[in-house]
Amino acid sequence: AQSVAQPEDQVNVAEGNPLTVKCTYSVSGNPYLFWYVQYPNRGLQFLLKYITGDNLVKGSYGFEAEFNKSQTSFHLKKPSALVSDSALYFCAVRDGPARQLTFGSGTQLTVLP
Protein backbone atom coordinates (compact mmCIF):
# COMPACT_ATOMS: atom_id res chain seq x y z
CA ALA A 1 0.00 0.00 0.00
CA GLN A 2 1.09 3.55 -0.61
CA SER A 3 0.39 6.53 1.61
CA VAL A 4 1.36 10.15 2.15
CA ALA A 5 1.38 12.26 5.30
CA GLN A 6 1.44 16.02 5.49
CA PRO A 7 1.80 16.64 9.22
CA GLU A 8 0.94 20.34 9.15
CA ASP A 9 -2.52 21.56 8.20
CA GLN A 10 -1.32 25.17 8.21
CA VAL A 11 2.06 26.84 7.73
CA ASN A 12 2.56 30.58 8.20
CA VAL A 13 5.70 32.36 7.10
CA ALA A 14 6.72 35.99 6.66
CA GLU A 15 7.36 37.29 3.16
CA GLY A 16 11.03 37.02 2.26
CA ASN A 17 11.68 34.19 4.70
CA PRO A 18 12.41 30.63 3.60
CA LEU A 19 9.50 28.21 3.65
CA THR A 20 9.21 24.46 4.11
CA VAL A 21 6.12 22.31 3.64
CA LYS A 22 6.63 18.81 4.97
CA CYS A 23 5.73 15.50 3.38
CA THR A 24 6.51 11.91 4.30
CA TYR A 25 5.53 8.86 2.31
CA SER A 26 5.25 5.10 2.48
CA VAL A 27 5.55 2.80 -0.52
CA SER A 28 6.58 -0.79 -1.10
CA GLY A 29 8.80 -0.04 -4.08
CA ASN A 30 10.58 2.97 -5.50
CA PRO A 31 8.55 6.16 -5.09
CA TYR A 32 7.42 8.57 -7.75
CA LEU A 33 6.82 11.81 -5.81
CA PHE A 34 4.94 14.94 -6.80
CA TRP A 35 3.96 18.33 -5.43
CA TYR A 36 0.85 20.14 -6.58
CA VAL A 37 -0.53 23.57 -5.65
CA GLN A 38 -4.16 24.66 -5.58
CA TYR A 39 -5.18 28.31 -5.67
CA PRO A 40 -8.73 29.27 -4.61
CA ASN A 41 -11.43 28.00 -6.97
CA ARG A 42 -8.84 26.46 -9.26
CA GLY A 43 -7.64 22.98 -10.03
CA LEU A 44 -4.38 21.46 -8.89
CA GLN A 45 -1.29 22.67 -10.71
CA PHE A 46 1.81 20.51 -11.06
CA LEU A 47 4.88 22.01 -9.35
CA LEU A 48 7.61 19.38 -9.50
CA LYS A 49 8.38 15.69 -9.36
CA TYR A 50 11.04 13.23 -8.28
CA ILE A 51 11.51 10.03 -10.25
CA THR A 52 15.19 9.22 -9.96
CA GLY A 53 18.54 10.98 -9.96
CA ASP A 54 19.47 14.07 -7.95
CA ASN A 55 17.78 14.26 -4.59
CA LEU A 56 17.14 17.99 -5.01
CA VAL A 57 14.60 18.71 -7.71
CA LYS A 58 13.64 22.15 -8.96
CA GLY A 59 10.19 23.12 -10.16
CA SER A 60 7.94 26.00 -11.07
CA TYR A 61 7.82 29.41 -9.36
CA GLY A 62 11.19 28.94 -7.62
CA PHE A 63 10.09 25.91 -5.60
CA GLU A 64 12.33 22.93 -4.96
CA ALA A 65 12.00 19.70 -3.05
CA GLU A 66 14.48 17.38 -1.41
CA PHE A 67 14.07 13.64 -1.60
CA ASN A 68 15.39 11.82 1.46
CA LYS A 69 15.16 8.07 1.14
CA SER A 70 16.29 7.22 4.68
CA GLN A 71 13.70 9.53 6.20
CA THR A 72 11.09 8.75 3.49
CA SER A 73 10.50 12.47 3.11
CA PHE A 74 9.98 14.86 0.22
CA HIS A 75 9.75 18.34 1.74
CA LEU A 76 8.87 21.32 -0.43
CA LYS A 77 11.06 24.39 -0.03
CA LYS A 78 11.53 27.90 -1.31
CA PRO A 79 14.38 30.22 -0.27
CA SER A 80 12.29 33.41 -0.17
CA ALA A 81 8.50 33.30 0.17
CA LEU A 82 6.14 35.61 -1.69
CA VAL A 83 2.63 36.64 -0.64
CA SER A 84 1.45 35.15 -3.95
CA ASP A 85 2.72 31.73 -2.81
CA SER A 86 -0.21 31.55 -0.38
CA ALA A 87 -2.21 28.50 -1.45
CA LEU A 88 -3.01 24.88 -0.64
CA TYR A 89 -0.17 22.45 -1.29
CA PHE A 90 -0.55 18.72 -1.87
CA CYS A 91 2.12 16.05 -1.84
CA ALA A 92 1.44 12.86 -3.83
CA VAL A 93 3.10 9.49 -4.41
CA ARG A 94 2.79 6.41 -6.58
CA ASP A 95 4.94 3.30 -6.23
CA GLY A 96 4.85 2.20 -9.82
CA PRO A 97 4.04 3.46 -13.28
CA ALA A 98 0.64 1.77 -13.39
CA ARG A 99 -0.44 2.77 -9.90
CA GLN A 100 -2.82 5.58 -9.16
CA LEU A 101 -1.58 8.73 -7.44
CA THR A 102 -2.18 8.93 -3.68
CA PHE A 103 -2.45 12.42 -2.17
CA GLY A 104 -1.85 13.83 1.26
CA SER A 105 -4.47 15.90 3.06
CA GLY A 106 -2.92 19.20 2.02
CA THR A 107 -1.12 22.05 3.79
CA GLN A 108 -2.44 25.60 3.69
CA LEU A 109 0.48 27.96 3.25
CA THR A 110 -0.03 31.58 4.24
CA VAL A 111 2.71 34.10 3.50
CA LEU A 112 2.29 37.21 5.60
CA PRO A 113 3.33 40.60 4.17
Added chain:
Amino acid sequence: EAGVTQFPSHSVIEKGQTVTLRCDPISGHDNLYWYRRVMGKEIKFLLHFVKESKQDESGMPNNRFLAERTGGTYSTLKVQPAELEDSGVYFCASSQGQGGGSPLHFGNGTRLTVT
Protein backbone atom coordinates in the same frame (compact mmCIF):
# COMPACT_ATOMS: atom_id res chain seq x y z
CA GLU B 1 -3.28 24.01 -25.44
CA ALA B 2 -6.67 23.96 -23.77
CA GLY B 3 -6.63 22.49 -20.30
CA VAL B 4 -8.90 19.97 -18.64
CA THR B 5 -12.44 21.32 -18.55
CA GLN B 6 -15.09 20.31 -16.04
CA PHE B 7 -18.79 21.14 -16.05
CA PRO B 8 -20.63 22.30 -14.04
CA SER B 9 -18.38 24.22 -11.68
CA HIS B 10 -20.99 24.01 -8.94
CA SER B 11 -24.03 21.82 -8.40
CA VAL B 12 -26.53 21.87 -5.56
CA ILE B 13 -29.02 19.01 -5.48
CA GLU B 14 -31.31 17.36 -2.98
CA LYS B 15 -30.71 13.96 -1.47
CA GLY B 16 -32.08 11.30 -3.78
CA GLN B 17 -31.64 13.29 -6.98
CA THR B 18 -29.27 12.48 -9.82
CA VAL B 19 -26.29 14.54 -10.92
CA THR B 20 -23.99 14.07 -13.89
CA LEU B 21 -20.55 15.62 -13.97
CA ARG B 22 -18.63 16.03 -17.19
CA CYS B 23 -14.91 16.17 -17.91
CA ASP B 24 -13.18 17.05 -21.17
CA PRO B 25 -9.51 16.03 -20.97
CA ILE B 26 -6.65 17.62 -22.83
CA SER B 27 -6.80 16.55 -26.47
CA GLY B 28 -4.66 13.49 -27.10
CA HIS B 29 -4.50 12.39 -23.48
CA ASP B 30 -5.49 8.74 -23.29
CA ASN B 31 -5.47 8.63 -19.51
CA LEU B 32 -8.36 10.16 -17.61
CA TYR B 33 -8.79 10.10 -13.85
CA TRP B 34 -11.53 11.05 -11.41
CA TYR B 35 -10.68 12.13 -7.85
CA ARG B 36 -12.71 13.75 -5.10
CA ARG B 37 -12.00 15.76 -1.97
CA VAL B 38 -14.58 15.45 0.77
CA MET B 39 -14.84 17.75 3.82
CA GLY B 40 -11.37 19.23 3.31
CA LYS B 41 -9.67 15.88 3.66
CA GLU B 42 -7.22 14.21 1.32
CA ILE B 43 -7.90 13.94 -2.37
CA LYS B 44 -9.08 10.38 -3.01
CA PHE B 45 -8.78 8.40 -6.21
CA LEU B 46 -12.02 7.19 -7.78
CA LEU B 47 -11.09 5.63 -11.11
CA HIS B 48 -8.82 5.64 -14.12
CA PHE B 49 -9.67 5.29 -17.81
CA VAL B 50 -7.25 4.42 -20.56
CA LYS B 51 -9.07 5.55 -23.66
CA GLU B 52 -12.57 4.13 -23.23
CA SER B 53 -11.59 1.27 -20.92
CA LYS B 54 -11.69 1.33 -17.14
CA GLN B 55 -8.15 0.55 -16.04
CA ASP B 56 -8.76 0.83 -12.31
CA GLU B 57 -12.05 1.55 -10.57
CA SER B 58 -10.99 0.45 -7.10
CA GLY B 59 -11.76 3.86 -5.61
CA MET B 60 -15.42 4.03 -6.59
CA PRO B 61 -17.27 4.15 -3.27
CA ASN B 62 -20.38 2.18 -4.24
CA ASN B 63 -22.71 1.34 -7.11
CA ARG B 64 -24.45 4.72 -6.93
CA PHE B 65 -21.48 6.06 -8.88
CA LEU B 66 -21.21 5.34 -12.61
CA ALA B 67 -18.42 6.62 -14.82
CA GLU B 68 -18.31 6.39 -18.58
CA ARG B 69 -15.95 7.47 -21.32
CA THR B 70 -17.62 6.64 -24.58
CA GLY B 71 -15.31 6.95 -27.57
CA GLY B 72 -12.35 7.64 -25.36
CA THR B 73 -12.86 11.40 -25.34
CA TYR B 74 -14.89 13.12 -22.64
CA SER B 75 -16.05 11.37 -19.50
CA THR B 76 -19.12 11.59 -17.31
CA LEU B 77 -19.55 10.68 -13.67
CA LYS B 78 -23.13 10.09 -12.58
CA VAL B 79 -24.27 9.89 -8.98
CA GLN B 80 -27.69 8.26 -8.60
CA PRO B 81 -29.25 8.63 -6.11
CA ALA B 82 -27.12 11.23 -4.37
CA GLU B 83 -26.56 11.05 -0.62
CA LEU B 84 -25.40 13.74 1.81
CA GLU B 85 -21.94 12.19 2.14
CA ASP B 86 -21.36 12.61 -1.59
CA SER B 87 -20.83 16.33 -1.09
CA GLY B 88 -17.36 17.46 -2.00
CA VAL B 89 -15.19 18.62 -4.86
CA TYR B 90 -14.83 16.23 -7.78
CA PHE B 91 -11.67 16.62 -9.83
CA CYS B 92 -10.90 15.23 -13.22
CA ALA B 93 -7.35 14.88 -14.48
CA SER B 94 -5.69 13.64 -17.63
CA SER B 95 -2.20 12.59 -18.66
CA GLN B 96 -0.52 11.74 -21.91
CA GLY B 97 1.61 8.79 -20.86
CA GLN B 98 1.06 6.08 -18.34
CA GLY B 99 4.61 6.16 -17.07
CA GLY B 100 5.13 6.73 -13.38
CA GLY B 101 6.60 10.15 -13.97
CA SER B 102 3.78 11.53 -16.08
CA PRO B 103 2.19 14.41 -14.17
CA LEU B 104 -1.56 14.71 -14.07
CA HIS B 105 -3.24 17.83 -15.43
CA PHE B 106 -6.27 18.75 -13.36
CA GLY B 107 -9.48 20.58 -14.11
CA ASN B 108 -10.89 23.21 -11.77
CA GLY B 109 -13.25 20.70 -10.20
CA THR B 110 -16.99 20.47 -9.66
CA ARG B 111 -18.20 21.42 -6.21
CA LEU B 112 -21.15 19.17 -5.42
CA THR B 113 -23.45 19.98 -2.52
CA VAL B 114 -26.15 17.50 -1.56
CA THR B 115 -28.79 18.91 0.79
